[in-house]
Amino acid sequence: MYYVNQEQIQHRLDAIPEIAEALTKVAVSWDGSVMFGMVQERALHLAIEVVTDVGSYLIDGFIMRDASSYEDIMEINYEEKVFDGEVYNVLLELVSLRKALVQEYFTWKRCELHKLTPVLPNVLDKFADQVRAYIKQELRL
Incomplete structure (x- = not known):
């Protein structure tokens, strides 16, 4: 068993x-200002935290192999078919930004619009849908 x-997920x-709304507004209205830059930074950081937290809860809950890095969290969930390859590729690139956003x-x-900013809202929505479907399937809800 x-x-x-599920509550924390x-x-x-x-x-x-x-997060998706902030990323969309930044991408659509990008002007290179510090304000938009900071909003983009925070939204990217929050997106990373959401996907890694959810991924970790799934790994723990479904007793998957232990993860050794943020990239590994994404890989394990992809291997377990939590989400598809399209989502995986974007999320893998996303989590690789964590060190730059948090430590560096x-x-x-x-002053630059990051290339993930305009694509992430759609990918995050797919991620959420696929996580919910995976939990429903695995727990036979």
């Missing part, structure tokens, strides 16, 4: 619409 913390998935933030190029 699995214990999957849902709390994190519930944050996706706001002083070198982050705030």
Whole structure:
């Protein structure tokens, strides 16, 4: 029997619409300002935290192999068919930004629109849908 913390997973998935909205607004209205740069940075960081937190809850709950990195969290979930290859490729690129955003933030190029910003809203929505479908299937809900 699995214990999957569905409540905590849902709390994190519930944050996706706001993150997606911020990313969409930044992409559409990009002007290279510090304000838009900071909003983009925070939204990318939150997106990373959501997908890695959810991925970790799934790994723990479904007793998958242990992850050794953020990239490994994404790989394990992809191998377990939580999400498809399209989502995996974008999320793998996303989580690779964590070190730059959290530890090397002083070198982050705030005046540039990151290439993931316009594509992430759609991918995050797919991620949420595929996670929910995976849980439903695995727990036979």
